[in-house]
Amino acid sequence: MTQPSLDVIAIGNAIIDVIANCDDAAIEELGLARGGMTLIDADQAHGLYAAMGPAREISGGSAANTLAGLAALGARCGFVGQVAQDQLGEVFTHDIRAAGIEFPVPARAGDPPTGRCLIFVTPDGQRTMNTFLGASHYLPAEALDEAVIADAAVLYLEGYLWDPEEPRAAMRKAIAAARKAGRKIAFTPSESFVIDRHRADFLSLIDAGEIDVLFCNEHEMAALTGIADFEAGIAMLAPKIPVLVVTRSQDGAVAVAGGVRSQVAAEPVDKVVDTTGAGDLFAAGFLFGHVRGMTVSDCLRLGAICASEIISHYGARPEEDLKAFVAERMG
Amino acid sequence: MTQPSLDVIAIGNAIIDVIANCDDAAIEELGLARGGMTLIDADQAHGLYAAMGPAREISGGSAANTLAGLAALGARCGFVGQVAQDQLGEVFTHDIRAAGIEFPVPARAGDPPTGRCLIFVTPDGQRTMNTFLGASHYLPAEALDEAVIADAAVLYLEGYLWDPEEPRAAMRKAIAAARKAGRKIAFTPSESFVIDRHRADFLSLIDAGEIDVLFCNEHEMAALTGIADFEAGIAMLAPKIPVLVVTRSQDGAVAVAGGVRSQVAAEPVDKVVDTTGAGDLFAAGFLFGHVRGMTVSDCLRLGAICASEIISHYGARPEEDLKAFVAERMG
Numbered sequence: 001m002t003q004p005s006l007d008v009i010a011i012g013n014a015i016i017d018v019i020a021n022c023d024d025a026a027i028e029e030l031g032l033a034r035g036g037m038t039l040i041d042a043d044q045a046h047g048l049y050a051a052m053g054p055a056r057e058i059s060g061g062s063a064a065n066t067l068a069g070l071a072a073l074g075a076r077c078g079f080v081g082q083v084a085q086d087q088l089g090e091v092f093t094h095d096i097r098a099a100g101i102e103f104p105v106p107a108r109a110g111d112p113p114t115g116r117c118l119i120f121v122t123p124d125g126q127r128t129m130n131t132f133l134g135a136s137h138y139l140p141a142e143a144l145d146e147a148v149i150a151d152a153a154v155l156y157l158e159g160y161l162w163d164p165e166e167p168r169a170a171m172r173k174a175i176a177a178a179r180k181a182g183r184k185i186a187f188t189p190s191e192s193f194v195i196d197r198h199r200a201d202f203l204s205l206i207d208a209g210e211i212d213v214l215f216c217n218e219h220e221m222a223a224l225t226g227i228a229d230f231e232a233g234i235a236m237l238a239p240k241i242p243v244l245v246v247t248r249s250q251d252g253a254v255a256v257a258g259g260v261r262s263q264v265a266a267e268p269v270d271k272v273v274d275t276t277g278a279g280d281l282f283a284a285g286f287l288f289g290h291v292r293g294m295t296v297s298d299c300l301r302l303g304a305i306c307a308s309e310i311i312s313h314y315g316a317r318p319e320e321d322l323k324a325f326v327a328e329r330m331g
Numbered sequence: 332m333t334q335p336s337l338d339v340i341a342i343g344n345a346i347i348d349v350i351a352n353c354d355d356a357a358i359e360e361l362g363l364a365r366g367g368m369t370l371i372d373a374d375q376a377h378g379l380y381a382a383m384g385p386a387r388e389i390s391g392g393s394a395a396n397t398l399a400g401l402a403a404l405g406a407r408c409g410f411v412g413q414v415a416q417d418q419l420g421e422v423f424t425h426d427i428r429a430a431g432i433e434f435p436v437p438a439r440a441g442d443p444p445t446g447r448c449l450i451f452v453t454p455d456g457q458r459t460m461n462t463f464l465g466a467s468h469y470l471p472a473e474a475l476d477e478a479v480i481a482d483a484a485v486l487y488l489e490g491y492l493w494d495p496e497e498p499r500a501a502m503r504k505a506i507a508a509a510r511k512a513g514r515k516i517a518f519t520p521s522e523s524f525v526i527d528r529h530r531a532d533f534l535s536l537i538d539a540g541e542i543d544v545l546f547c548n549e550h551e552m553a554a555l556t557g558i559a560d561f562e563a564g565i566a567m568l569a570p571k572i573p574v575l576v577v578t579r580s581q582d583g584a585v586a587v588a589g590g591v592r593s594q595v596a597a598e599p600v601d602k603v604v605d606t607t608g609a610g611d612l613f614a615a616g617f618l619f620g621h622v623r624g625m626t627v628s629d630c631l632r633l634g635a636i637c638a639s640e641i642i643s644h645y646g647a648r649p650e651e652d653l654k655a656f657v658a659e660r661m662g
Contacts, residue, residue, distance in 0.1 A: 020429075021650075054399070054426040054648055057388035068385070087418040087444070095385040098351075113418070317385055319352075 004153045004183065006102070007075040007291045011144070011171055012063025012158035013136040014081035015115045016088045017276065019127075019314050020055040022120045027128055032120060037129040037160075037191050040118075045132035048118050057088075058315035059095035060117055061136075062190055063158035065277045065316040069284025069306050071100045072322035075291060078102035078152060080144060080170070081161075084135035088114035095317070105143045108135050125272030125311060137161070141169040149174045150181035153291055154213075156283075159190035162198050175210055186213035186287060188279070195223040206240050213243040213290065215283045221246050234261075243290070245303070247282050249275075253303060255286075257296045264300035267308035267329070277316020281306040285326070298330075305329045335484045335514065337433070338406040338622045342475070342502055343394025343489035344467040345412035346446045347419045348607065350458075350645050351386040353451045358459055363451060368460040368491075368522050371449075376463035379449050388419075389646035390426035391448055392467075393521055394489035396608045396647040400615025400637050402431045403653035406622060409433035409483060411475060411501070412492075415466035419445035426648070436474045439466050456603030456642060468495040475501040481512035484622055485544075487614075490521035493529050506541055517544035517618060519610070526554040537571050544574040544621065546614045552577050565592075574621070576634070578613050580606075584634060586617075588627045595631035598639035598660065608647025612637040616657070629661075636660045 027034050030051055040048065059068075067077040079096055083089030085107040092114060096103045115134035119127050139161070149155055155178040161167045178185050189195045189202055202224060205211055214237075218230055227233040230246075238244045238256035247253040252265040285306030289299030305326050306318075313319045358365050361382055371379065390399075398408040410427055414420030416438040423445060427434045446465035450458050470492070480486055486509040492498045509516050520526045520533055533555060536542055545568075549561055558564040561577075569575045569587035578584040583596040616637030620630030636657050637649075644650045 049425060052425070052429060054390065054429045055422075056646060057422060059385065091386075091388060094380060094383070098383060098385045315387060 004151050005076065006078050006152035008067065008070055008154045008156050008287060009078040009080065009149060009152035010063035010067050010156040010158070011080045011161060011167070011174055013061045013115060013133060013160050014064065014083045014092050015061040015117050015131065015136060016092055017058050017060035017117050017119055017315060018049070018052070018055045019058060019119045019121060019274065019276065020053040022053060022122060024122050027120060027122060032128045032130065034128050035126050037131060040130045040132050042112065042132060045116065045118065045130070048130055052118060052120070056314060057091065058317060059092050060276070060316050062160060062188065062280050063156055064096060065280035066156065066284045066287070067101050068096070068099045068317045069281045069322065070288050072318045073284065073288045073326065074323060075288055078104070078148060080105055080139070082135050082139040082143070083107050084112065084114045085109050086113050088116065089135070099317070104145070104148070105139070108138055119276055121274045121276070121314070125275050127274055127276040129276070137164040137167060139167040139170055141166055141173055144170040144173050146173065146177035149177040150183065152183060154184045154186055154287065156186045156287065159188055159194045159198070159202070162194060162201065179210070184212040185210060186215065187211045188215040188283060189220050189224060192219050192223040195220060199224065211241055213245065213287070214241045215245045215247070215279070215286070217247045217249070217279060243296070245286055247279055253282065253300055255296050255300050260296070262296045262300055264297070264304045267304040269308045269312045272311050274314045275311050277310045278307045280316055281310040281318070301330065302326060335482050336407065337409050337483035339398065339401055339485045339487050339618060340409040340411065340480060340483035341394040341398050341487040341489070342411045342492060342498070342505055344392045344446060344464065344491050345395065345414045345423050346392040346448050346462065346467060347423055348389050348391035348448050348450050348646060349380070349383070349386045350389060350450045350452060350605065350607065351384040353384060353453060355453050358451060358453060363459045363461065365459050366457050368462060371461045371463050373443065373463060376447065376449065376461070379461055383449060383451070387645060388422065389648060390423050391608070391647050393491060393519070393611050394487055395427060396611035397487065397615045397618070398432050399427070399430045399648045400612045400653065401619050403649045404615070404619045404657065405654060406619055409435070409479060411436055411470070413466050413470040413474070414438050415443065415445045416440050417444050419447065420466070430648070435476070435479070436470070439469055450607055452605045452607070452645070456606050458605055458607040460607070468492070468498060470498040470501055472497055472500040472504055475504050477504065477508035480505045480508040481514065483514060485515045485517050485618065487517045487618065490519055490525045490529070490533070493525060493532065510541070515543040516541060517546065518542045519546040519614060520551050520555060523550050523554040526551060530555065542572055544576065544618070545572045546576045546578070546610070546617070548578045548580070548610060574627070576617055578610055584613065584631055586627050586631050591627070593627045593631055595628070595635045598635040600639045600643045603642050605645045606642050608641045609638045611647055612641040612649070632661065633657060
């Protein structure tokens with residue numbers, strides 16, 4: 001097995017976040033799923049944008065955010081995702097490449113436009129996401145280069161992209177290529193509603209031993225296992241996955257690796273501004289530790305620190321010098 | 332004279348700010364004019380964007396930022412400026428309307444695209460701006476509705492837009508319409524290099540008594556008067572303008588109105604994150620006080636408080652609830 005030239009390659013949605021503040025009443029009036037992620041079509045996106053306050057645009061996409069964190073920590077990364085040939089596609093492409101991440105997939109001509117996520121942030125920092133996937137779901141299976149997958153130590157997959165047929169085919173192809181090359185596969189189911197639609201697929205991947213590292217939050221674990229009790233869920237899932245990581249928002253996170261359980265408290269922050277990307281950056285910190293061979297405890301701590309940076313400002317891409325931020329806090 | 336239905340109508344550039352952090356060395360390497368504003372063409376914008384780190388996109392434009400501040404404080408505002416029919420034009424249009432500002436000018440078809448300002452923010456919070464004006468300078472004189480100008484208590488003009496012929500014609504038309512309706516005219520020369528090119532025009536406007544409120548910083552005042560000494564510059568300019576407001580960054584600001592001089596210290600901030608929009612928001616606070624009939628001292632204080640909000644985060648549009656922010660600090 002040759003030494004891979006990348007630490008992590010990820011497949012995920014290529015999305016621009018459109019982030020606005022709103023009060024709690026607006027969430028009710030607009031009938032939004034508070035704290036969740038809802039898929040919307042072009043017409044809904046148009047209507048919801050009109051109802052939104054002044055916004056800021058920052059590149060997003062769950063797996064892409066994780067890579068931005070990994071790259072900021074010093075990992076070598078590549079991204080596979082689909083933007084359109086439009087200004088938002090240029091913005092996404094610029095931002096991911098400027099973060100030092102390889103992004104070889106050409107922009108797609110014609111409709112639909114580059115995907116965007118309309119994010120309403122309430123005064124408690126909670127984000128409510130409404131995603132128009134646009135070009136993101138048109139990632140063709142042939143955009144996937146098996147040699148590139150084989151050349152990364154870890155393949156990281158985002159469940160959000162399991163829905164449409166072509167990207168799902170691309171991910172299955174990537175899993176096979178990674179396995180064949182003896183690489184590790186990390187996976188996040190992304191969201192409970194994704195699990196509701198693809199539970200059988202995800203469980204069969206897990207049962208087949210295709211997932212080396214699984215990231216989920218406690219709600220997603222419950223959706224995946226069908227078990228509401230946290231401890232019972234852990235007990236059911238942990239034996240099937242080499243590294244299971246479950247995040248619990250302000251209650252920190254738990255990891256079980258090789259039968260050994262570790263946990264970390266949430267890193268304190270002065271003020272939670274916007275929780276967008278908390279899970280993505282937790283995964284970034286954990287995975288960075290993982291590819292660098294750190295202990296599971298240190299991986300968890302890295303994850304918690306990275307998550308604390310991202311929730312202290314708007315947007316899901318690191319704003320501080322993440323390496324310095326982590327170095328100050330790891331002690 | 333009928334009661335106007337708007338407090339302030341402004342004519343200015345319609346620009347999206349593209350804001351990235353950089354270190355001091357990058358400013359040198361890229362040969363940028365630290366702390367200033369440089370006009371760049373499409374090719375330069377392309378090259379500079381490629382050299383820029385991951386960015387955030389936030390609506391900008393000097394006068395438009397001032398209106399966003401005014402509207403957040405509760406003023407009724409309108410904006411005249413030109414975007415293109417593209418995604419960044421949609422973003423600008425959305426943001427200004429979502430701020431409650433009337434924006435009647437239709438987007439322009441074809442090239443050039445919507446203008447953008449590539450802003451490099453150094454660790455001290457200083458911003459270095461590089462502006463590709465794009466569609467902004469294609470504002471046609473006929474886009475200006477004299478009835479709308481006559482229906483606002485104050486016409487606010489941005490010097491940046493004095494350069495191209497058509498928008499300059501629009502501004503001259505607006506000045507005449509405002510005068511005829513007995514409205515006040517507020518003006519900012521925007522930047523020393525604009526003054527270098529149009530000093531004679533600006534001085535003749537001032538000498539003709541066309542400017543009721545002039546906003547400039549100390550460097551712009553020196554460029555306008557040709558007098559390096561601050562006090563001598565004030566002494567020369569103040570008798571010609573009913574309300575002269577001169578900002579001095581961390582040294583606060585001075586106003587002379589009807590021969591009476593007032594001054595204010597800079598409002599303290601925990602951390603200067605990004606000075607983009609400091610002057611624009613100072614003007615917003617001052618003008619809000621002015622249209623509400625406050626004392627010049629209170630107008631200055633309002634300006635300083637609004638400027639302190641904008642420099643404590645990225646971007647030149649208010650992020651906090653500006654009304655509450657001001658109420659807490661005005662005492």
